[in-house]
Amino acid sequence: MPSVAALYRYPVKGFTPEECDTLTVLAEGRIAGDRVLGVRFADTEAPDDAWSRKHAMVALINTPGLARLRVVFDEKAFRLRITLGTAALVDEALHQEGRRRIAAVLAAYVIELDENPLTHHPERLPLRVVGDGHSPRYHDEEPGRVTLHGRGSLQSLEAALKKDVSELRFRSNIAVDGLNAWEEQRWIGRRIRIGAMEFDVVKPKTRCLATHANPITGERDLPILTTLTQKFGQENPTFAVAMLPSGRGGQIHVGDQVTLID
8 A cells, every 4th residue: 555655844945855754734735834934036026025936046946056955944943054064054043134144154155156046146145035934835836735756756767867866856745655656647637545634636746957956965967857758758857746635734644545536
């Protein structure tokens, strides 16, 4: 029987995940604590504290070196800590001055990377730490959506690349063991049950260049997008599916059984 093998949420958009034993799924279709903060460029048309689309933020799609950083968001203390290896780059409360210091440290780190979105764009500075730390925002998608992939699909991709591929490249919320390769793609338009919760599987997840970034080194080291289209005959590079809860929210847990119900 397929079951949940791992659960992830991403407190800061584009940064490292938290691996969790339990995730709380809100009725709106988002994960509590997921993408509650982000780091935005200065030159957007949105108000200073507003969320933006990913191309207006420092994110893996434009800054693969972010993968080398580790973040810990303390929700109770409302504090963000960012480390590089064993060194703490910044550890600040998320008040106005703390956000400015976090943004300045990140700008200094990003601008020294070989691939970065700041060197030739001074208008993007100063960076801004946005998000209230409570309201989850799933990237550019207004409806939210929870993301899921099967590890059978990951193994199929590894075989095509002849390389180990970390599932962290795909930034899913749910990883499932016990599915055949690409089986989850056949769930589009159908309903599944995970533990006590039901989900409508609404769309496949088209991938971007963020998947090329090694989640440990921050180097673009694997041609994920062209492998998905050329080796698997996909029109658009697709990995994982997006889902919405059917009705109320609830909790899902590592070890929950996953079943197709209609």
